[in-house]
Amino acid sequence: MPSDPLVAQHVLEFPGGYTRTTGPVIGRFLSELRARRIVGVRTAEGRVLVPPLEYDPATGEPVTGEYAEVGPAGTVTTWAWVDEPLDAHPLDRPFAWALIRLDGADTALVHALDPGDPKALKAGMRVWPVWRDRPTGHITDISHFVPEVTKIVSNVRAEYRLQAGGALRVFLAGIERGVFLGGRCERCQKVYVPYRLSCPECGAAIPETLELPDTGTITTFAINNLPDPRAPQVPFVSAYILLDTTDIPLIALIGDVPVHAVRQGMRVRAVWVPESERTASMANVRWFAPTGEPDVELS
């Protein structure tokens, strides 16, 4: 209440509300709504008015006594988006007003529409009513409309047991010691990391492992905005890192640096977890962090 004695609050209210007779046409529509059906009335010219009126607005003639069930689905012809609903609005969350041409109707119904995502709103979208639990014969027996079902979510989950054998087992044994193991193809003279048993280019066997430095250069990177269990936070950077002396980059996280400071050519070093926590897993490498050396020109 205002505190100024010269200002008063004045309320205009009809306690309990007005009692209004509906007449036969609107009464039929509201009775059908109570039974969870939407009907229109046919005009002498054969158009179906929804909601029904007693007189055809196009001609002024009384409508016929013929009612046609329409919808329940319809097509949005125009809409408006309410970011901040008022107390009297049908929904207490952001929603759209829409003009909806129900299937079988020649006119459009005004109602609320919850599209889920406002970006989904467009003229031509198909919508269906959501009914109130206890209809009473009122326009709000339809709580609101929602978009037609056009997609479902299907969950897929299968479990596997993966075992590191062969070259991967050798590589991870190196990781457990805090060393990146690679291998050189004697024919191609290329150094691959992780270690592999044969050269992917020429197929020659690579019998020996090669201990590699844990420093390298970022060749390219991505700023990731979706959470990943391995990443410390969102957004995070994943990068291709060309370890020194190698010819093939490996993928790792970049840390200890703001995401927008990461750049191509940046020098980085692996950050290992403390020795006591190490296992035969890439989790040993927390991420790569900048060394502070000058950037490298990438060829």
Added chain:
Amino acid sequence: MREVAIVAFAQTRHTAHDTGLTEPELIAPVIDEVKERTGLTRFGFTCSGSCDYLAGAPFSFVSALDALAAWPPISESHVEMDGAWALYEAWVRLQHGDVDSALVYGFGKSSLGDLRTIMTLQLDPYYLAPLGLDQLSYAALQANAVGADRKELDEIVRRSRADGRSNPYALDLPEPDGEDFAVRPLKRTDVPPLTDGAAAIVLATGDLARRLCANPAYVTGIAHRTEPHYLGMRDLARSVSAADAARAAGVGKGPVEVAELHAQFPHEEILLRRALELGGDTRINPSGGPLAANPVMATGLIRIGEAARRIHDGAANRTVGHAAGGPCLQQNLVTVLEG
């Protein structure tokens, strides 16, 4: 048809806040001003336009008669519509031939309540009002149906406010900025300002008009048309009733130098320009229009008064005043004025 002219027009210096004046106190100065300007103290007919829901008091227009000097009894009528429709009734009354002058006024204080939701009360009580459909929401529905270019809408608001700043009766509103939405696609700057105000016009016929005013603004055409109330029964992207009223009033029979349009939202101006077939030569709302001052129930009458003023002061020879009522331009009244 009897020749009828607007011979005097007055309006309050509108305010964006409640000054605490009663309605008679708000009206009395403009009534006094048109009386003084015409020298008339009694009129053959009096008609006003207002809306009781603005003040939330029944028959508030009856108490407003205290501003008039209504004793001995006067011949008086009222429309629960914008004062422009009171002017129409007065024009019809003058056609009867037995009286030669009429006083018309419109007034409203939007500051007393929440206009946006008070406007819900004008909607049909079965299908629309129970949804709580409010003034900005239905205007936004129409704005989306029109689908006008955002730059064009922004320019209308900018021009209206700039013109309003040079109109001493309109509000001083800043250059529009900000991208906030009221109800999308309506921006907050697309919404007319809440305004309190009043206006009065004197109509006179034939010789009396020429005696009372150096440059009477003759009503050479006046007509109003309505559309179905329910929004879903109409094509909101067009204003059929405004086009019909404009044709009936004869807007297209000559060049229109100035058109004062009762466009409360910028998309309404675009709709009305098309409906009235106004070309680029016509100056729209040089007063600033409703986007610069919107004293509801007087706004439409002021459009006609502003259109007449251009003729009174010799600035124009043929002008158009337009008024609208109801949700989404349901009713439209078009007046053609000539010097």
